[in-house]
Amino acid sequence: MPWPTGGTDEYTLFTEGDDLYDAMVASIEAARRRVDLESYIFAADEVGWRLGEALAAQARAGLQVRLMVDAAGSMFSFSREIERYLRQHGVAVRRFHRWSWRQPLRFYRRDHRKLLVVDGHEAFVGGFNIHRESSRSAYGPGRWRDTHVRLDGALAERASALxxxxxxxxxRGEPLAGRPSGDALVPNHSRICRHQVHCLFTRLLQSADRRLFVTTPYFVPDRGTQGELVQAAKRGVDVRLLLPGKSDVPITRWAARAAYRTLLAAGIRVFEYQPRMLHAKTAVADGMTATVGTANLDYRSFFVNYEINLFSANRALCTALEEQFRTDLGDAVEVTARGWSRRPWGGMAAEAVGWTARRWL
Known part of the structure; x- marks a missing residue:
């Protein structure tokens, strides 16, 4: 299925947290009317306080400043101290889906988005949370490997609306997606589709004719997505998956490895990133279409959580993402079918546990 051509928007790609946080602070400080920030994790550490002080300064100056953090994702990191500080200086703060005895099931659905919008003219979206783990200056060489993108123009206006x-x-009042150029910023819920990110991700997989490079930290594919990957490989596409060699959620790694046998048998090449925690969520088809955003390739992101992804036909962005993928492969180890068949029995048992729990991960 062909993807719309075009993609004339200009983007800035970030793969280092310090560069991203510098750019975000600069954008906040340059704001003239309002600043809106949404983050799954907002930690009261060096990074969080730096962003928090920038937000507070603009609120004191009379701008509309709003911050929404996920109640579960930021439960142990977004302290009462930083929340009180922000509120005292005029920042409107909300914790998304706090626990409620009246509505206990809503706690399962999380706001996994990471989005900063300034004046409705500039936006930042991607995988980076607000925490020291993504900063080399604060965390050291072991900082998380992630990806974010800055956008402006009509897409930034859409980010503001979202x-x-x-x-x-x-x-339910989600504005409809779609750009004539083929570039779109989409949530996974809209008035016409509850699984919009999943639908467009499937479309991207189907569009690949030559190569398909996918990076995800939590690989727990639903049956349809796994089938699309296999079908791409069967039609001759060079399908490569870059997955974490180490994970902050071990059971998701077990679930991912449970799918390796099927993928390897289909000719899909699987690589495990070694030096640090891999947290980037990107995919590039034929170097011509790509997605980057907050959605992992798992059940929760596709069918449960609130997410937001950029889908783009911008050639420069696609090239940059593909080049970054190849660079990351230099720090990865390929999983081979022969080597995988010889893995220890203990690993197989862990994979069975992970796969059984895959719909809740």
């Missing part, structure tokens, strides 16, 4: 919907809590 934040408004999230802030209001009325996700």
């Amino acid at each position: 934040f408004e919907v999230a802030w209001s809590g009325n996700h």
Whole structure:
């Protein structure tokens, strides 16, 4: 299935947390009307306080400043101290889906988005949370490997509209996606589709004719997505998956490895990133279409959580993402079918546990 051509928007790609946080602070400080920030994790550490102080300064200056953090994702990191500080200086703060005895099931659905919008003209979206683990200056050489993108123009305006919907809590009023150029910023819920990111990701997989490079930290594919990957390989596409060699959630790694046998048998090449925690969520098809955003390749991101992804036909962005993928392969170890068949029995047992729990990961 062909993807719309075009993609004339200009983007800035970030793969280092310090560079991203510098750019975010600079953008916040340059704001003239409003600043909206949404983050799954907002930690009260060196990085969080730096962003928090920038937000507070703009709120004191009279700008509208809003911050929404996920109640579960930031449960142990977003302290009462930093929340009190922000509120005292005029920042409107919300914790998304706090635990409620009246609505216990809603706690399962999380706001996994990471989105900063300034004046409705500039936006940042991607995998980076607000925490020291993504900063080389704070965390050292072991900082997490992640990806974010800055965008402006009509897509930034759309990002602003999407934040408004999230802030209001009325996700059924999600504005419709779509750009004539083929570039789109989409949530996974809209008035016409509850699984919009999953649908467009499937479309991207189907569009590949020559090569398909996918990076994800939590690889727990649903049956349909796994089937699309296999079908791509069967039609001759060079399919490569870059997955974490180490994970902050071990059971998701077990679940991912349970799928290796099927993937390897289909000719898909699987690589495990070694030096540090891999947290980037990107995919590139034929160097011509790509996605980068907050959605992992798992059940929760595709069918449960609130996510936001950029889908783009911008050639420069696609080239940059593909080049970064090849660079990351230099720090990865390929998993071979022969080597995988010889793995210890203990690993097989762990994989069975992970795969059984895959729909809840």
